[in-house]
Amino acid sequence: MNILMALSQLEVTGAEVYATTVGDELTSRGHNVFYISDTLTKPHQGPSFTLRFNKRSIPRRFWHVSYLVYLIKKHNIQLVHAHSRASSWSCHLACKLTGTPMVTTVHGRQPVHASRKKFHAMGNKALPVCETIKAQLIQDLGVAETQLEVSRNGIETTRFNVCEPPKNPRPVITIVGRLTGPKGDLCFRLLSECLDLEKYDVRVVSGSQCDTRFDAFKDNVTFTGYTHDVPKMLSQADLVIGAGRVAMESLLCGRPTLAIGEAASIGIVTPDNVQQAMATNFGDIGPKDLDIDFSNVANDVERVLSQNQCDPELTATIKASYNLTTVVDHLERIYQDVYIDTLRREMPVIMYHRFIQDESEKGVHGTYLHIEMFEKHLKLLKRMGFESLTFEDLAQSNLIRRLEPGKRYIMLTVDDGYADNYHLMMPLLKKYGFKAVVFVVTGETFNRWDVENPDNPETQVSLMTREQIKALADSGVVEIGGHTMSHPKLDNLSRDDQYREIIENKTLLEDLLCKPLTSFAYPFGLHNEDTKSITQDVGYQFAVATDSGPLQLHQDPYQIRRIGIFPRTDVFGLWRKVRGNYLFRKVKE
Structure with missing residues (x-):
């Protein structure tokens, strides 16, 4: 973005x-x-x-x-x-x-x-x-x-490592923060009321210019100015006093830390008060600014200087809560939420099944499209400037890639693995430079699940052979995904039966293709919480439904909503469905 x-x-x-x-x-x-x-x-x-x-x-x-x-x-x-x-x-x-x-x-x-x-x-x-x-x-x-959504500060936690306690002749107390505004007032009170400047080696680290009120301390306090080497500065301190990022980074270095900011004094940060400290940004934020009791600061300083390190549990908590990778993952999710919700546009994920050449191949369930119309679809997508992505593409980069500036992406998915996918679809994908994800059933040779439907039996259609599946995967234009052994309604099965259907299909395809599968499609789009957890447990990174799931693809990668393509979906119908806002309008209606 x-x-x-x-x-x-x-x-x-x-x-x-x-x-x-x-x-x-x-x-x-x-x-x-x-x-x-x-x-x-x-x-x-x-x-x-x-x-x-x-x-x-x-x-x-x-x-x-x-x-x-x-x-x-x-x-x-x-x-x-x-x-x-x-x-x-x-x-x-x-x-x-x-x-x-x-x-x-x-x-x-x-x-x-x-x-x-x-x-x-x-x-x-x-x-x-x-x-x-x-x-x-x-x-x-x-x-x-x-x-509103709380989004914590992101810290490059790898830059900060627990260091050995310093061996200073006098205890070094390092105060970090601005010398202007409320933080300047706070620093002045700490120096004038709370710290024994003869007993301690007090250092003030700040990028601010000192105003004249700090002149009285210059004989007893070192004003170091701004530093780019924060870890080194923190490692030299027996005690760090500060709020916000200062306190977090100090704890990452294992240094005893007195969290005091513009609004509150948390005191020495411990496992017992770290959640309170985090909730106030380590003293910077409180119910009312400058509502601080300074009377206990001197005692807190004396008490904590007897410690060499902060509790290791604290360091682990800070790493887990402020890790930069985790924070930016969260931000990327928010960016996607806001971007898609504001513009009401999402990358279309469209769903085909099988392709026919003449009227005799039609079925009764409407899961087919004439191959000539499919070619017209590809021509339209080309004219509209679409490029295709697969789930393997997204797994190698990031889901947010679909919002890449200057690009217009679409995902073509094809269910069941019919032989016509190999004979008819693959040549057209190559001709027009598109890719597709084909979800393959491996325990059947034809569409038994539809043919043996007692209420509405379907025409029998052959599925791909092992050789055709392998050739499709090797074509460079198709990602193969899992689709169970026999195409059952998974939500009607026990957890054990669901697991067998999913894992056996995945194992067969991975053995055939000599690589792990990335994505899975729920047969009929039907699933329950067991299905989703099994899909994740066996190693799939994405799973697609049909007309269920959130409107934003990233919000649930194990229930991705798709747009169905049917026999009557002509060029105009496809244009309506791929503009980006189709599902938002459809669901609203």
């Missing part, structure tokens, strides 16, 4: 670290990430643009919106991700004007006033970084809970 990260930064903050860290991970996954901000200090991949979001006069804001509209159109931005109040206000309007999906990560408490309540300006989805912010957005600003 083409993603624009928007910030309003005048100095390094947690929001900038978050945006660039997440942005670099997205870039490594193949996304094109752009940045726009007042300033951008952190090294980052991808183009960046300067815009003075903090200049908030009415003419300036008109300029902000106009410039954002220009960037969105010029760079084909598919989604805007804002990270501050100032940037989100302008981005919200620009996205409304251009129809661009937008999310906003909310890094701190929001101001409460009448205009803010009426105009949240957070786009399609707001992502508070902790539970306390989410509660404030609901209670104070009236943001609908359905518009």
Whole structure:
């Protein structure tokens, strides 16, 4: 995807670290990430643009919106991700004007006033970084809970390793954070009221300029300025004092950590209070700003300095909760939710069965299409600019690949494995440069499940031989998927019988093709929770239904909804079905 990260930064903050860290991970996954901000200090991949979001006069804001509209159109931005109040206000309007999906990560408490309540300006989805912010957005600003989803800070946890306790002549206490605003007030009070500056080697790490009130401490405190080597800085401390990312990174290094921020003092982080700490972003967010009791800080410092390391359980909790890969996986899912829901378009997954050459081959169940019409379908898809994907393609990259900018993707699926798939379909796929996924029944030689239907018997049609299945798979235009041994209604079977139908079919095909299968189709589209769990347990990465499942493909990769193609689906009918919004309109109707 083409993603624009928007910030309003005048100095390094947690929001900038978050945006660039997440942005670099997205870039490594193949996304094109752009940045726009007042300033951008952190090294980052991808183009960046300067815009003075903090200049908030009415003419300036008109300029902000106009410039954002220009960037969105010029760079084909598919989604805007804002990270501050100032940037989100302008981005919200620009996205409304251009129809661009937008999310906003909310890094701190929001101001409460009448205009803010009426105009949240957070786009399609707001992502508070902790539970306390989410509660404030609901209670104070009236943001609908359905518009909110907690999305934690992403940390490159591999950069931070538990280190040996330092051997310092005097205990080193490292305070990390801004020296301006509420964090500056917090640091001043810690130095003036809580810490024995003669007893401890106190170091203040900040990218902010010191104002004159800190001059009184310069003989006893080391003001180190900003550092790019955060792990080294943390490893040298006997105790780290900070909030937000500072506390998380300190705990990843195994350092005893006093979590105190703009709103609350959590105290020394322990396994007993880590969930409370996470819910408040380690003290940065609370019910009311600067509601901090400083009276116990000195005692907490004395107590924790007797420890060499923090509890290993804490480090494991932080790794599990803030791991960058997990956080960006979550973000990609949200991006897909917002993008598809806003535009009401999804990659069409269409379903064929068998192909005929003349009227004598027609069936009674409507699961056929004349091969001449199939060729017309492929010609139309070609003219519309479609390219085809298979599940193997998605497994090698990522489901979000289907939203690649400048591309229009479709997936062609074909059920049962009829012999005509080899004789008639494969040559046309090669001719027009399309690929398909063919789901194969392996325990039958013909469509017994339909022929022996007592209520409505079908014409007998041959299935592919082993040799034809192998040739289809080797053609380069077909992925073979599983479809059971005998095409039963799986939801009528016991779990054991379902397992046998699925695993035996999978084993036979994998032995034949000498590679693992990626996808499976439920016969008749019928399944239950046992079916889905078995499909996942045996190693399938995707499973398709027929007319059940969420409208967004990524929301349940084991119940992917498909669009049926029938004998009467002519070129116009196909055009209606593949425009991208067909299922959204159909379900609404």
